[in-house]
Amino acid sequence: GQQVMQIPQYQHVQEGEDFTTYCNSSTTLSNIQWYKQRPGGHPVFLIQLVKSGEVKKQKRLTFQFGEAKKNSSLHITATQTTDVGTYFCAGPRGATNKLIFGTGTLLAVQP
């Protein structure tokens, strides 16, 4: 069945270092979404990418959607302690409105 995997599962960085998480789908996606979940919190929608090769920036966060629309990445420049949490990518399951969430990457930032 359709799968969405993320690597790494866990990353520990020093504050100020960069961080990247990668998302890979077993099928082509019409769009990819990214969410952040703080420890003990709920997922919060960050962004949606739709076009092949699309790149979007939100302050220190850069999101990319692969040319084949099967992979995506989230890069954080100069991490801060406020970036701590789990980052999930998600894509539509087939042609439905149901999302399949990736396995998530837990980011820990040491001050």
Place this chain on the structure above:
Amino acid sequence: NAGVTQTPKFRILKIGQSMTLQCTQDMNHNYMYWYRQDPGMGLKLIYYSVGAGITDKGEVPNGYNVSRSTTEDFPLRLELAAPSQTSVYFCASSYPTGQGGQYFGPGTRLTVL
């Protein structure tokens, strides 16, 4: 706007008891979803709805039921609670896929003993 609200925040059930988790959204979204998230894991879709009167199963529907009588409300019913249903339950709502992301409620932390 309150967004997506869920009640209760916490609940402890005994095996075999039943309960309803409430979810309300005030964003006039047609699409609503119920997920469960086990510790350290990702989100699994239980049920979803594309509008009032229309519901469909997700990945893990067994042991749960839903109804959608209004656009705003999407309650999740647990019948005959089992320890395997211990989890955090999130309700979410959205416009159709491609028109932005899903907005999640704060969650209900359920323990079945």
